[in-house]
Amino acid sequence: MNALVKVLVLCCFSIGAWANEVPLEKVNVATDAVTISRGAEDLMNDCHSCHTLKYIRYRDLVAFGIDKQKVDAWRGDQAMDSPLLGQFSDADAMQSFGIVPPDLSLMVKARDGGSSYVYSYLLAYHNSPDGVLENPVYPATKMPDALGIASATDAAQRTEIQGRARDIVSFLTWAADPHDAERKRLGYYVLGYLIVLTTLLYFVKNQIWGRLK
Amino acid sequence: MTENESPANTGRRNFLIKATTAVGGVGVAAACVPFVASMNPSSDVLAKAVTEVDLSGITPGGVRTVAWQGKPVFIVHRTPEEIQASTATNGVIDPEPDSQRVQKPEWLVVVGVCTHMGCVPNKEGPGWTCHCHGSQYDDSGRVTRGPAPKNLEVPPYHFVADNKIIIGKA
Amino acid sequence: MPGRIIKWIDQRFPLTSFVKHELTDYPTPRNLSYWWNFGFLAGVVLMLQVVTGIFLAMHYRADISLSFDSIQHIMREVNYGWLLRYMHATGASAFFFVIFVHMARTLYYGSYRAPRELLWWTGQGLLLLLMATAFMGYLLPWGQMSYWGATVITNLFQATPFFGDQIVIWLRGDYTVGDATLTRFFALHYLFPFIIIGAVVIHLVALHTVKSSNPSGIDLAAKDNIPFHPYFTIKDLYGLGWFLIVYSVFVFFLPDSLIEPANNIPANPMQTPNHIVPEWYFLPFYAILRSVPNLVGGVVAMGLSVMMFAFMPFLDRSRIPGGAHYRPIFKIQFYLFLLDMLVLGYVGYTPPTNQTLLIGQIATLCYFGSFLLIPFISRIEERWLVRRGLPPAVIALMESEALTIEQRRLKHRRRGEQA
The missing domain is CATH 1.20.5 (Single alpha-helices involved in coiled-coils or other helix-helix interfaces)
Known part of the structure; x- marks a missing residue:
């Protein structure tokens, strides 16, 4: 009995975002192929130049149902079987950012708060009154504001960026656990x-x- | 208790127990499936089941050995004389016309595994000789001397261009 | 034909008599509640862990440069690899859950009391083996939690007198947790379950010698015993159905709820995660470790906290039969103990602050107090109950128990005279 209660208590804690000082924005990730394909495209444009997804191969994208022509365009002369490695070498990354950008394959699973964490993090960029770019979700971040949310001022543009963030997070959620739908x-x-x-x-x-x- | 022992009740009980045993047995059998399946080649191994080969570097009379599913595959660029010699005979132990073994007469593609005990035959003179037990094959990969029982296997392959084939898919 | 085969076997091996003695004729108290299902469930979970573990080992690589990747290979590319891994990871938690309930039942009903001390102690040994196996298995995915958990726990052996530092290096085979550590943990993680199976056989031999205890706390008359098969085989199977339902909910729908997010980051010896916690089943003991402000003291306290259960047969010497059923104060004590475990678990999970440290220290005192005060409290309880007047049923039980003890003594004396 004690163990059961403990499990329940722990589940509540791990779902709650008490470890982060900033409350996270909840996001309902999509599981449909259309959104995930869109997310993959945004990710290839906005993130892939620095970040790797070494546990995902191009053929996994095709097998999931992403348009083969798009995947062929992304992979260039890389083999269908090769993983989604970045176009940046680690040494270059160290020079530009002082850090090797983390691999994104498991990012959603590797943070407290999961998909909501990644979503909130992407959208948390803003300019402080003295014009410094800040991210309260992860203040130590070295990543620039990839989606441009800090400089977006009108509501329509912000909504568009939020949608893009949701697509990317949906793709990353799929990438972290491709068998999720099959499992359920x-x-x-x-x-x-x-x-x-x-x-x-x-x-x-x-x-x-x-x-x- | 006494009334439970009537034949009708006993019959119903037996049926219930049998049905439950059957349902449980099906479940145990189904639970074995993932365990057995996990020992089959994983998806990354399956993805390597296809090999793409560029033929342009192989001169007439030349042979190239490529790996397909971990096995050696011999790709021979046959000369007109070799083609003529191969079409003239029909094989000895496992008769098969040469035309059925090639898609283009100048290209022979065979799995380089002796059909006897799985050794890799060596190219020697015309054809191949297997040094494990002395089997011999001609320039169409047909067995000409035992103990091998069958001709060298022709893998599924197809030409994607004039000088490019994909082995593993017909 | 089957009859002839069995006859052939029986002439060479006691098959029929074994089945008869241990199953179809094995006397089991008919009043056992569903709390008695958990021993069987522990056996099932052990088998599940062994089988899933063997199949996982076919794909796992025990090498620090490959192990994290090999887990992802299992999760993504091996056919049903995700199922095997989630079954194994969830199974570890299920194992501890089942064992904790099994132990709580033993404590509540006083099943550790004479003549079941050896049964209880073999169980204690099994708990230690299980903890060691789980701890070593947790290193294998080579995530951040794996690495730092193993670092912290191997460092506990610094507390060894004289040779502390050498022992830690010997355990790791390296100055820090490294390739040598991972490989030996894998070897032992594969070996230990088979030692556990052996220990389970000993546990069962002890059980079948003294027979099951029952909710009333005294041995029943022969007429209240029923054969184990078919009555308890079917009851155990029915309970197994419920267990599998709960287990499947976790495996298929909440598999990540029991895996710390930080363990999805490959081990990095250069950086400790901000918040490292052990698996939930170690939390109360971890809280006790942290509550003692001295390294050696903390390690000793944690070791003792696990071993305290073994002293129960000595601590609880009340003449009132059974466990909490007839003993209101013991019952309150039992529930307070569970509450204390929860508090300790919570303290073990939260990052240490002055406040949680104080709560943890109080809870630690309560933890040991609830063991060490049993002799005194149960004496007071016994006197109070006798003075207040026990229900006639309990008096009858006590008298019959006293009678059986007297009979046993008489028999013993008679045998002595004959000799």
Whole structure:
């Protein structure tokens, strides 16, 4: 019993964003191929020049259902089987940013808050009163404001950028766990089966115990 | 308790137990599937099941060995004399016309694994000789002397251009 | 035909008599509640872990430059690799959950009391083996939590007198947790489950010698015992159905809820994550470690906190039969202990501040207090209960127990006289 309560308590904590000082903006990631393809395209344009996705290969994108011609354009002369490595060498990155930009394959899983963290982080850039670019979600960040949210002033432009951030986060969520949809689908079958089996076992148990006086 | 022991009830009980056992058995069998499947080639291995080969560097009479699914594949650029010699015979132990073994007569593509015990035959004079047990193959990869029972296997392949083939997909 | 085969076997191996003795004729108290299902469940989870573990080992690489990648290979490319890995990771938590319930049941119903001390102690040994196995397995994914968890725990052995530093280096095979550490942890993580299986056999032999305890806390008369098979096989299987439902919800729908996000970052010996926490099942013990402001003291306190359970047969010497059922104060003590474990778990999870440190120290005192005060409290409780007048049923139980003890003594004496 104590363990169960503990699990529940911990689940509440890990979902809550108490570790971050800034409250995160919740995002509902999309799982449909259209949004994820759009996210992949934005990512290739806005992020891929510095960031790698070494656990995703070009053929994974095609297998997921992203247009093959687009993937061919992205990969250039790289093989279909090669991972999405950045166009920047680590040494160049060190020189420009003083840090090697982290691999994005598992980014959504590697942060407290998951997709909401990445989404909030992308949109948290703003200019302080004295004109310095700041990001309260991760103040130590070396990344420039890739989506340009800090300089976006009119509402339409901000909405467009928010949509783009959501697409990118949706793609990254897929990239972090490509079998997520398959897992859940299988999960419903397994649970359905187990409920039937447990119900049957319940009746058998009652019948067998019914033999006792 | 006494009334539970009537034949009808016993029958129902037996049926219930049998049905539950069957449902449970199906579940156990289904649960084995992922474990067995996990031992099959993973998707990155399957992706390497296709090999693309550029033929332009192989001069007439030349042979190139490429790896396909980890196995050696011999690609021979046959000379007109070799083609003529191959079409003239029909094979000895495992008769097969040369035309069925090639897509273009000047290009022979065969898996370089002896059909006897899996050794890799050596190119010697016309054809190949396997040094493990002495089997011999002609320039169409057909076995001319045992103990090998079959001709060298022709892998599925197709020409994507005049001098480019993809091995692994017909 | 099957009859003839069995006869052939029986002439060479006691198959039928074994099945009869341990299953179809094995007497089990008929009043066992569902809390008695958890021992069987622990066995099932052990098998699940062994099987998923063997299949994972076919794809895993124990090499610091490959292990993180090999986990991703399993998660992304191996057929159903994600399922095997999530089953194994969730299974570790399920194992501890089941074992904790199993232990809580033993404590509540006083199942550790005579004559079941050895049964309880073999269980204690199993708990230690399980903890060691889980700890070593946690290093294998080579994430940030893996690395720093292993660093902290191997550093505990600094507390060894005289040879502390050498022992730590010996355990790691390196100055820090490194390739040598990973490889040996993998070897031992693969070996330990088989030692556990052996220890489980010993645990079961002990169980079948003294038989199951039951909610009333005293041994029942023969008429209240029923054969294990089919009554408890079906009850255990029914309970297993419920267990698998909960387990599947975690495996298929919440698999990442039990994996710390930082463990999805490859191990970096140059940078410790801001907030390192052990897995949930180690949190109370970790809180006790942190509550003692001295390295050696903390390690000793943590070790003792796990070993305290072994002293229960000595600490609890009340004459009132059974566990909490007839003992209101013991029952309150039990629930306070659970509450204390929760508080310790919470303290272990939060980053240390002055406030949580103080709460942790109080909770640590309560933890040890709830063990060490048992002899005194149970004496007072016993006197109070007798003075207040026990229910006739309990008096009957006590008398019958006293009678059986007397009978046993008589039998013993008679045997002595005969000799």
